[in-house]
Amino acid sequence: MSSPHVSMGVPGPDGRFGDFGGRFVPESLVPACMALDAAFSEAWADTEFRARLDSVLRDYGGRPTPVTECRRLSERLGVRLLLKREDLVHAGSHKLNNVVGQALLTQRMGKRRMVAETGAGQHGVATATAAALLGLECTVYMGEVDTARQELNVFRMELLGAEVRPVRSGSRTLKDAVNEALRDWVATVEHTHYCLGSVMGPHPFPYMVRELQRVVGDEARAQCREILGDDPDVVVACVGGGSNAAGTFAGFVDTDARLVGVEAAGGAAATDGIPGVLHGMRSLLLQDEAGQILEAESISAGLDYPGIGPEHAHLGAIGRVRYDKATDEEVLAAFRLLAETEGILAALEPAHALAWVVREAGHCIEEGATVLVTLSGRGDKDVAQVRELLADELDHHGRLGPRGGRGR
Amino acid sequence: MNAVSYGVMETHLRRLRGDGRKLLVPYITGGMTEDWVECLQAVADAGADAIEVGIPFSDPMIDGPVIQEASVRALDRGTTPVGVIDAVAVADIGVPVVAMTYYNVVFRMGHRRMARSLRAAGITGALVPDLPLEELDPWAAEAGHAGVATVLLVAPSTPEERVARICARSHGFVYAVARMGVTGERETLGTEATTVVRRIRATTDTPVCVGIGVSTPAQARAVCKVADGVVVGSALVRRLLEGGGPDAAGEFVSSLRAALDDPDPDDPAPEDPANPAGHAGPGDGEALAGS
Numbered sequence: 001m002s003s004p005h006v007s008m009g010v011p012g013p014d015g016r017f018g019d020f021g022g023r024f025v026p027e028s029l030v031p032a033c034m035a036l037d038a039a040f041s042e043a044w045a046d047t048e049f050r051a052r053l054d055s056v057l058r059d060y061g062g063r064p065t066p067v068t069e070c071r072r073l074s075e076r077l078g079v080r081l082l083l084k085r086e087d088l089v090h091a092g093s094h095k096l097n098n099v100v101g102q103a104l105l106t107q108r109m110g111k112r113r114m115v116a117e118t119g120a121g122q123h124g125v126a127t128a129t130a131a132a133l134l135g136l137e138c139t140v141y142m143g144e145v146d147t148a149r150q151e152l153n154v155f156r157m158e159l160l161g162a163e164v165r166p167v168r169s170g171s172r173t174l175k176d177a178v179n180e181a182l183r184d185w186v187a188t189v190e191h192t193h194y195c196l197g198s199v200m201g202p203h204p205f206p207y208m209v210r211e212l213q214r215v216v217g218d219e220a221r222a223q224c225r226e227i228l229g230d231d232p233d234v235v236v237a238c239v240g241g242g243s244n245a246a247g248t249f250a251g252f253v254d255t256d257a258r259l260v261g262v263e264a265a266g267g268a269a270a271t272d273g274i275p276g277v278l279h280g281m282r283s284l285l286l287q288d289e290a291g292q293i294l295e296a297e298s299i300s301a302g303l304d305y306p307g308i309g310p311e312h313a314h315l316g317a318i319g320r321v322r323y324d325k326a327t328d329e330e331v332l333a334a335f336r337l338l339a340e341t342e343g344i345l346a347a348l349e350p351a352h353a354l355a356w357v358v359r360e361a362g363h364c365i366e367e368g369a370t371v372l373v374t375l376s377g378r379g380d381k382d383v384a385q386v387r388e389l390l391a392d393e394l395d396h397h398g399r400l401g402p403r404g405g406r407g408r
Numbered sequence: 409m410n411a412v413s414y415g416v417m418e419t420h421l422r423r424l425r426g427d428g429r430k431l432l433v434p435y436i437t438g439g440m441t442e443d444w445v446e447c448l449q450a451v452a453d454a455g456a457d458a459i460e461v462g463i464p465f466s467d468p469m470i471d472g473p474v475i476q477e478a479s480v481r482a483l484d485r486g487t488t489p490v491g492v493i494d495a496v497a498v499a500d501i502g503v504p505v506v507a508m509t510y511y512n513v514v515f516r517m518g519h520r521r522m523a524r525s526l527r528a529a530g531i532t533g534a535l536v537p538d539l540p541l542e543e544l545d546p547w548a549a550e551a552g553h554a555g556v557a558t559v560l561l562v563a564p565s566t567p568e569e570r571v572a573r574i575c576a577r578s579h580g581f582v583y584a585v586a587r588m589g590v591t592g593e594r595e596t597l598g599t600e601a602t603t604v605v606r607r608i609r610a611t612t613d614t615p616v617c618v619g620i621g622v623s624t625p626a627q628a629r630a631v632c633k634v635a636d637g638v639v640v641g642s643a644l645v646r647r648l649l650e651g652g653g654p655d656a657a658g659e660f661v662s663s664l665r666a667a668l669d670d671p672d673p674d675d676p677a678p679e680d681p682a683n684p685a686g687h688a689g690p691g692d693g694e695a696l697a698g699s
Contacts, residue, residue, distance in 0.1 A: 014542050014543070022543055023540065023543065024538045024539065025540060026469075026470045026537045026538055026540070026561065026563070027561040027566055027574070027585065028561075028563035028565055028585060030541075030542075030563075030566070030570075031565045032565065169480075170466065170480075175467065176467075179467055179468075179469045183589075183590045186470065186588060186589055187589035187590065189565065277510075277512045277515050279469070280538070282515075285512070289516070290488045290489055290490075290516065291512045291514075291517065292465065292466040293466045293512070
């Protein structure tokens with residue numbers, strides 16, 4: 001059965017993707033969103049801007065990233081598994097694609113400062129990196145829970161010259177960091193750009209960030225055709241807000257490939273969410289019967305967001321993308337499996353996408369199928385946390401032992 | 409025009425303005441303390457012309473630390489939208505009430521159910537700050553039908569052509585945002601409020617109240633040299649968070665009332681030295697600007 005062919009183009013009036021999206025912000029921010037919309041549309045149509053972005057991503061960011069065929073893991077799973085290696089982008093994740101674009105746009109709009117929210121710290125590190133590269137001031141808001149579990153990323157951002165402000169309100173995680181970044185932006189919008197890290201927020205952010213991440217899917221599509229001679233049967237990406245998934249899907253949405261977005265079981269808004277409005281967008285949200293937003297919880301700070309980008313809500317509603325979830329245990333197992341069979345430490349976020357493939361190989365994914373997974377970031381940031389999670393398996397020297405702890 | 413076309417809230421505020429009174433609209437977060445309803449009554453008795461009652465939301469993005477804290481306390485106390493609305497209905501405090509909340513609370517309850525619940529509780533106005541002009545229609549239709557006036561915000565950043573479109577759809581009053589930023593007390597108010605009020609005046613005769621940052625009697629008095637009234641939130645809520653009950657609330661609102669009723673004080677506030685004669689009218693936009 002072929003999938004319905006839809007396009008991921010320019011959204012409808014007021015930034016709508018079907019019933020989702022829009023621009024639900026206080027009046028103070030409406031003009032800034034409109035100005036950003038105009039500035040991005042103009043820049044995106046400007047060949048000079050595109051050439052500058054491409055050259056920074058190539059010469060500084062290391063693009064194009066390879067697609068790696070996983071021979072040992074494929075054999076193990078009985079499918080043909082390919083990884084789009086966004087973990088090899090400078091600063092360690094796909095986030096750089098977006099922030100370089102927004103940093104260049106910040107300069108183009110004549111602004112001198114960027115604010116950003118971050119969960120796991122990857123978007124914060126990427127924003128701090130782009131700010132340093134282009135000489136912009138940078139403030140990153142990060143929930144206090146996340147500054148604790150991602151200490152090294154906080155230090156990284158500071159080394160890069162950014163100011164990290166721990167957020168102590170609400171659940172003290174990603175959603176509260178977004179609130180604080182928005183509050184900062186309301187007061188500083190004259191000289192500050194809000195460098196939002198995912199395909200969420202008020203229009204034009206979901207559209208703009210998807211376009212800036214489209215490079216992932218466009219490259220992967222050409223690379224798959226080179227390697228496979230065809231499009232992959234299944235394309236899988238993890239979804240928090242959903243930027244790497246949106247960029248990946250944008251490259252395959254008009255093919256026959258099945259598209260799958262994988263959320264953390266403790267924060268699966270696409271599966272468990274209810275329509276609502278948060279952070280400027282109408283989307284699917286984890287909320288109670290009174291409309292209070294619930295806290296998402298998983299081992300991956302980068303996926304601890306109680307919503308998804310509005311275009312994902314739309315792609316799910318029309319049946320073009322299937323959204324599913326992976327549990328913390330499945331994720332940890334997949335993380336270890338990839339390390340042991342392919343020598344790659346994935347970030348815990350894309351380990352969700354891998355975990356789905358591991359679970360569904362031979363079930364949802366038929367044997368011998370070709371599967372592309374976007375490996376959105378590297379796992380160095382998560383190593384200390386994984387060590388804690390494996391505490392029960394460590395010996396009295398704190399060692400895992402040979403063969404990933406299975407050699408003893 | 410006859411009174412009916414303005415709705416209950418706006419008719420009331422226009423009549424007071426016509427009597428030469430400056431409008432005082434204090435804000436309290438519903439459910440923030442055990443005695444919050446008594447605080448409403450105290451505020452009404454102390455001279456409030458309308459009261460904004462916050463229905464707390466988990467993610468109040470346009471609010472500063474004080475109202476965030478009040479929201480957290482209210483939610484921790486188990487406060488629900490229905491609970492706040494019911495409490496207002498029972499209290500019957502004698503001045504019009506404007507419900508202030510975020511759009512997800514409205515969306516989740518449903519536009520029609522929310523509008524009708526508010527009106528049934530005697531709440532005749534609503535303010536939903538994250539619902540801008542472009543997204544207004546579904547709510548405005550139900551609110552209008554139920555007889556609830558939707559108050560819209562005009563910000564310092566709002567372009568002039570947009571001001572007219574917002575004012576045409578703002579009912580009850582127009583909320584002039586005094587400065588770019590979140591709610592919270594400020595030591596000084598800049599010139600932005602004056603500019604915003606002037607832009608609003610140029611397009612409508614709906615009452616104009618200034619809020620966000622207005623925290624002291626002197627500031628309220630200064631603002632009211634150009635505006636019809638003030639909304640005072642964080643300064644009042646902070647007093648309640650610090651343990652002040654109905655008495656403290658009433659005392660503070662009385663001090664605001666006194667300042668507004670005495671436009672030509674012996675000791676002009678530091679913010680309004682430019683116009684000691686106190687003759688500022690709608691056309692005299694510089695009264696707030698200082699010298």
